[in-house]
Amino acid sequence: MPLDGIIEEIDVLRGSEYSLLAVLLGAAPGADLLARVAGLRGDATALGMAHLELADAARAAQESAVSREYFNLFVGVGRGEFLPYGSWYQTGFLHERPLARVREDLDALGVERDGPSKEPEDHIAILCEVMAGMAQGRFEADLDAQARFFERHIEPWAARFFADLEICAAATFYKSVARVGRTFIELEAEAFKLPR
Amino acid sequence: MTESDQKIAKAVVDRRSFFRAGGGVAMAAAAAVLPTQEAEATESQAERTKARYSETDHVKTFYRVNRY
Numbered sequence: 174m175p176l177d178g179i180i181e182e183i184d185v186l187r188g189s190e191y192s193l194l195a196v197l198l199g200a201a202p203g204a205d206l207l208a209r210v211a212g213l214r215g216d217a218t219a220l221g222m223a224h225l226e227l228a229d230a231a232r233a234a235q236e237s238a239v240s241r242e243y244f245n246l247f248v249g250v251g252r253g254e255f256l257p258y259g260s261w262y263q264t265g266f267l268h269e270r271p272l273a274r275v276r277e278d279l280d281a282l283g284v285e286r287d288g289p290s291k292e293p294e295d296h297i298a299i300l301c302e303v304m305a306g307m308a309q310g311r312f313e314a315d316l317d318a319q320a321r322f323f324e325r326h327i328e329p330w331a332a333r334f335f336a337d338l339e340i341c342a343a344a345t346f347y348k349s350v351a352r353v354g355r356t357f358i359e360l361e362a363e364a365f366k367l368p369r
Numbered sequence: 370m371t372e373s374d375q376k377i378a379k380a381v382v383d384r385r386s387f388f389r390a391g392g393g394v395a396m397a398a399a400a401a402v403l404p405t406q407e408a409e410a411t412e413s414q415a416e417r418t419k420a421r422y423s424e425t426d427h428v429k430t431f432y433r434v435n436r437y
Contacts, residue, residue, distance in 0.1 A: 193403060219392065
């Protein structure tokens with residue numbers, strides 16, 4: 174939060190975008206959420222076009238099919254097609270140093286888990302949720318801290334993950350989610366490189 | 370304003386205009402999609418750990434037949 178601790182409107186919006194990704198990647202969306210995503214508006218920007226594609230996909234999707242798709246992609250029997258964890262993408266194994274680094278930074282932020290989930294904290298949905306919280310001022314983090322968190326835990330691998338998901342044959346609804354994710358992560362990476 | 374304040378102000382404006390050009394309007398749409406309330410778990414802890422075993426006829430038959 175650059176000036177006077179006032180949260181910029183643009184940061185609130187960034188937080189919403191992160192929250193949207195977190196909610197769609199953290200669990201299969203129910204019919205209610207799908208209906209709301211179908212109302213997503215866009216414009217001629219890359220992110221806007223990705224939104225329109227996602228809205229189309231949500232409109233065409235059935236809750237049961239999306240549920241099954243989510244299961245096949247991210248849960249599976251044993252494992253899903255994708256392991257959306259920083260450790261996996263950066264080391265080839267789960268529960269690795271990248272996870273330890275995330276936990277370190279979450280400790281420093283004073284963020285802890287609320288709920289019964291046992292998901293490792295380097296899951297893309299959790300990282301997006303943390304970014305949303307920081308952007309919207311729910312977690313104490315100035316822009317520099319947000320940039321550090323992004324560069325340390327998301328930038329090394331998230332765009333690659335979304336690109337993989339986008340070209341996966343088994344993904345139909347999630348192909349569009351991936352396109353939004355990739356576009357937004359690329360936008361964020363560029364934005365954090367701007368002089369602060 | 371001091372020089373550093375001016376620098377910060379310029380940086381803020383830069384970020385604002387970058388996002389506005391790159392998708393600020395689009396992001397506003399995302400805000401409209403999400404409920405103001407935080408997403409709740411679809412399964413509560415009670416639901417997860419509740420007793421599901423019940424002695425149906427099928428189960429009783431199994432026990433009876435097992436004694437033969």
